Amino acid sequence: GIDAHVGAQGHFNSGYLPPPGVLQRRLDSLAEAGGEVWITELDVDQPDVNERATQYENALKIFYGHPAVRGVIVWGFWDQAHWKPNASLADGPNCEPNAAGLAWNRLVKQDWITNETFAVVDTDDIITFDAFHGDYDLTVKENGNVIK
Numbered sequence: 001g002i003d004a005h006v007g008a009q010g011h012f013n014s015g016y017l018p019p020p021g022v023l024q025r026r027l028d029s030l031a032e033a034g035g036e037v038w039i040t041e042l043d044v045d046q047p048d049v050n051e052r053a054t055q056y057e058n059a060l061k062i063f064y065g066h067p068a069v070r071g072v073i074v075w076g077f078w079d080q081a082h083w084k085p086n087a088s089l090a091d092g093p094n095c096e097p098n099a100a101g102l103a104w105n106r107l108v109k110q111d112w113i114t115n116e117t118f119a120v121v122d123t124d125d126i127i128t129f130d131a132f133h134g135d136y137d138l139t140v141k142e143n144g145n146v147i148k
Contacts, residue, residue, distance in 0.1 A: 006035065010042035013045050020058065023063075024066070027066045038069070042074050043075045044059065045084045045087045049100055053099040057104075057107060078095050
């Protein structure tokens, strides 16, 4: 079989972001090819930076939550070098994160990071936990020493 990879540009103009159900159905259609889906060239052109932050967050949650989506690439982030300055994640000469950039950072660097420590109470070799789709590295320690 052919291992398909699909890239979907994500330019949302004039602050219009399709409703979550529409985005979900579009991703489902792309996933029917049977391979990975990449969201490329993501930008949300919205003059109101707080509304822009909300729209970036809504889009990212749909993209990140879809099992076929393997990654999201933003198409520019700094208003001083962005083809659509009203889609920036950072502004000004010092490239300071704006509300949209802070939302992006919170999602990617805090909310969606799994960094947990679990005490094993059973002697089974099976450990289960709920997490987002993706690959994980697991380190098993006993008395502070790595055993696996």
